[in-house]
Amino acid sequence: FRGHGYSPGFVRRVKRTLRLWQSRDKPIVLISHHDPWCWACPLKDTPDCRWAFHRDALTLDFLGLPPGSRLPWSQAQYLVEARLDREKILAICSGCPWLEEGYCRW
Helix, strand or coil, rough: CCCCCCHHHHHHHHHHHHHHHHHCEEECCCCCCCCHHHHHCCCCCCCCHHHHHHHHHHHHHHHHCCCCEEEEEHHHHHHHHHHCCCHHHHHCCCHHHHHHHCCCCC
């Protein structure tokens, strides 16, 4: 997350949540519907939003986790590093402008 292209309120909410998770190794729940971040997203319920749900489902599949999985932030980070290689990331993120513009690096 870089904070580009979103409303200031959304950027603040995401940054605050990421700091909280990382500093306390907070558990996260992986869901397949709108989460609290989505409520502030200017793209909510647009085609971009529906594409994000598709990417999320593909990511969970590659991680071997069903929606509703609960795990500590550190374990989620480990699974991403252990199970997602460049080929999978390109499959997940194909067509995303952030990837095409070089914001994401894997």
